[in-house]
Amino acid sequence: MGGKIKVKKKTTMSMRRRESLWGLLFISPFIIGFTVFLLGPMLFSLIGSFTNYNITSRMDFIGFRNYEQMFTADRLFWTSLYNTLYYVAFIVPLTAVGAILMAVLLNQKIKGIKAFRTIFYLPAVLSGVAVYILWMQLLSPSTGLINTVLSWFQIQGPAWLFDPDWTKPALVIMRLWSIGGTMLLYLATLQNVPGQLYESAELDGANAFQRFWHITLPMITPIVFFDVVTTTIGAFQIFQEAYVMTESGTGGPANSLLFYNLHMWNKAFVAFDMGYAMAMSWILFIIILILTIINLKLAPRWVHYEGGQR
Amino acid sequence: MKRSFKPALLSLLIGTGAVLSACGGQGGVAENSGAGVPDEAVEIEFWTFWGSEQRRPVIEEIIADFNNMQDEIHVRHVYQPWGDIWTKSLAAVAAGNPPDVVIQDINTVRQRADANQAMNLQEFIDQEEEEVQERFYPHLWEAVVHEEDAYALPFNTDTQVLFYNKDLYEEAGLDPNSPPSTWDELEEYAKALDERDGDHWETIGFYPLWNLGPDIWALNADNGNTWFDEDGNVTIHTPEKVEALEWVVEWQERIGRDTINRYEAEFGDGMADPFISGLVAMRGQNINYYSSLKDNAGELNFGVAPLPEKESGSGHYSWGGGFVAEIPYGAENPEASWEFINYLTDQAPQEYWGLNGFDVMANMEANEALAEHPDLSDEGRMVYDLAHMNLDVTVLAPVPLDAPDYHSLLNPNIDEIMLGKVSPEEGLSQAQEAVEDLVEQNQQ
Numbered sequence: 001m002g003g004k005i006k007v008k009k010k011t012t013m014s015m016r017r018r019e020s021l022w023g024l025l026f027i028s029p030f031i032i033g034f035t036v037f038l039l040g041p042m043l044f045s046l047i048g049s050f051t052n053y054n055i056t057s058r059m060d061f062i063g064f065r066n067y068e069q070m071f072t073a074d075r076l077f078w079t080s081l082y083n084t085l086y087y088v089a090f091i092v093p094l095t096a097v098g099a100i101l102m103a104v105l106l107n108q109k110i111k112g113i114k115a116f117r118t119i120f121y122l123p124a125v126l127s128g129v130a131v132y133i134l135w136m137q138l139l140s141p142s143t144g145l146i147n148t149v150l151s152w153f154q155i156q157g158p159a160w161l162f163d164p165d166w167t168k169p170a171l172v173i174m175r176l177w178s179i180g181g182t183m184l185l186y187l188a189t190l191q192n193v194p195g196q197l198y199e200s201a202e203l204d205g206a207n208a209f210q211r212f213w214h215i216t217l218p219m220i221t222p223i224v225f226f227d228v229v230t231t232t233i234g235a236f237q238i239f240q241e242a243y244v245m246t247e248s249g250t251g252g253p254a255n256s257l258l259f260y261n262l263h264m265w266n267k268a269f270v271a272f273d274m275g276y277a278m279a280m281s282w283i284l285f286i287i288i289l290i291l292t293i294i295n296l297k298l299a300p301r302w303v304h305y306e307g308g309q310r
Numbered sequence: 311m312k313r314s315f316k317p318a319l320l321s322l323l324i325g326t327g328a329v330l331s332a333c334g335g336q337g338g339v340a341e342n343s344g345a346g347v348p349d350e351a352v353e354i355e356f357w358t359f360w361g362s363e364q365r366r367p368v369i370e371e372i373i374a375d376f377n378n379m380q381d382e383i384h385v386r387h388v389y390q391p392w393g394d395i396w397t398k399s400l401a402a403v404a405a406g407n408p409p410d411v412v413i414q415d416i417n418t419v420r421q422r423a424d425a426n427q428a429m430n431l432q433e434f435i436d437q438e439e440e441e442v443q444e445r446f447y448p449h450l451w452e453a454v455v456h457e458e459d460a461y462a463l464p465f466n467t468d469t470q471v472l473f474y475n476k477d478l479y480e481e482a483g484l485d486p487n488s489p490p491s492t493w494d495e496l497e498e499y500a501k502a503l504d505e506r507d508g509d510h511w512e513t514i515g516f517y518p519l520w521n522l523g524p525d526i527w528a529l530n531a532d533n534g535n536t537w538f539d540e541d542g543n544v545t546i547h548t549p550e551k552v553e554a555l556e557w558v559v560e561w562q563e564r565i566g567r568d569t570i571n572r573y574e575a576e577f578g579d580g581m582a583d584p585f586i587s588g589l590v591a592m593r594g595q596n597i598n599y600y601s602s603l604k605d606n607a608g609e610l611n612f613g614v615a616p617l618p619e620k621e622s623g624s625g626h627y628s629w630g631g632g633f634v635a636e637i638p639y640g641a642e643n644p645e646a647s648w649e650f651i652n653y654l655t656d657q658a659p660q661e662y663w664g665l666n667g668f669d670v671m672a673n674m675e676a677n678e679a680l681a682e683h684p685d686l687s688d689e690g691r692m693v694y695d696l697a698h699m700n701l702d703v704t705v706l707a708p709v710p711l712d713a714p715d716y717h718s719l720l721n722p723n724i725d726e727i728m729l730g731k732v733s734p735e736e737g738l739s740q741a742q743e744a745v746e747d748l749v750e751q752n753q754q
Contacts, residue, residue, distance in 0.1 A: 006547045039691065053403045054425050055400060055403075055427075056400075056403055056404055056425050056427045056639065057424075057425045057426035057427075058425075065754070069751055073747065073751050074745070074751070075719070075744060076718055076719065081324070140575045141571055141572065141575045142571070142572040142575050142576065143575060143576060144575075159571055161730075162571060162574075162575075164725070164729070250717065250718065250721060251718060251721075251722070253725045253729070254720075254722045254726050254729065254731075255718065255721070255722035255725075256724040258722075265717070266715050266718060267715065269397055269400070270714060270715045271714040271715040272421065272714070273426055307518075
């Protein structure tokens, strides 16, 4: 009897082992990719941030000096941090509000709504350098479309990318142009809000604004939360816009577009001070981590999940 | 189940391998130059950013000549786009698998020499019978020497000069054969050439910051001293440089910031060349601008002169740059690479490049030969002649090792000066302090 049980147990074990082997096999592309292309470089940059690594000839341990320099001596660290925070502070709320409003408008049941949805989503399809060049033309102070339209209303538009006070707002406007992707997320969620909630609210005499405020908004808070977290992370990483739209990545007039990542890039590839750049990347990582944790902690106060807390 | 396991694993591995190798294969667009590779020849890979219709055939012709004249070395040209070439080559050096020769920026040679990114060429130079450095203009040679050893060979260079419209000179009653020689004369001429109707300008005589940077006026005023002196001391805040920027600001005030912005934006939009169209009567620019004039200016009657000097006798200092041929550190066949770059900077190929691309060469004799070349027009020969002379007063601004990224501290201050937010005195003094700080940080 005992023997028989043993045999049976053995097959389950090997069955389980085989299954876990298969499982490992299937996720191995990710595990290998993660270790080789993500975890490895991350650890390397953590170690590198405590050295004077310059990519080719030196890598001596210098303790916390990179970090110390960043906070005490490097003026551009603070400039770049300020520029980045400014951008994040505008982008995050504006994209959320803008995308929600647009989604609500595009959720109306009117004729041709699909065409509108396509039109407003279209900019999100375009991306990269082509869009920046297009916008550089739109923002041209005298001949650009934006200032031309403003001049119809007797408004003298600013010099946008040439005026340090207007460079960051110009990038914010450019970013808002392509919120179609976020809008799509909201639109999908809006269509999942159960219709009977609106019907009963209407019976109770709630007006359109009350219905939006007390039904729509709470119902889509999980997506708002997701949007806020991801946009924050993305906005902190702004680089391409500034690199392309300022002369060879110099940071624009009076360094007004010297964003954190651009400064980091200059340190790494212009000054070859890769150790310092690595230290900067860890500080950015920590800043984003802290903000994300705060977001997660605050979430239960305002994010409403159907069927209770998750 | 057990049976199918191995083939599945195998096919997965092969699949991953295929994907990876496909990714790896995307690098530079390689193209063979010249005839097929002779057996047993050493093949060397040569990276340039010369992919344009104008440049590519010329460099490939030079390479083909080299490949045909001997059968020990075969050079393969690899075009890398301008924006990628140097970061790619840096990554390749770091990975220990660099190309054999790369075209690099002359102003950063020392920086790469210091960081072991470029190979020390002194040993090869010493073995040559001829004095290699005699080929080149002294200021170019100086830029490739780090701690008494050379790390690159200069290939081409440039210099900033004054282009002026002779027809407009005549209309304004100026002598088309005596361009302005001092800053005062420049201003006087410009005012005579200005033609405006309210906000609308028919002709703007001159504006110092169109096509030239404030750096150039600063060093022109300051006896040819750049932002750093020979010992690496910061020389941003000097009385002469403050004066130079005050002078530039005066121009800006006279013409009006709005006018300047408006026209600048239009130039940026790719409007017809303002010098060719006659909107701008004089323009300081890189002498290579001649090649664009040659192709597009049609009947325009123009002259070229050295940049005016601050005051009589202070010197017509100008500013230049250029590119070098460099052997990256860790390249596999340095002897073969040396043979090739030695050839590349020799008179004949240099002359060929200049003749076909209109470029100021690093090889002195090549420029001298071009100044008398029968295949060039009178104008073309005149421009080479001027270039050759102007290189005597042309200064390079090699990146200082203690502050390679000083521009990011200096430029915002200059921007603020030009925006009228601070005076040149204040702006340059702040920049001086900031860059000194950076030098100090890097010396720690």
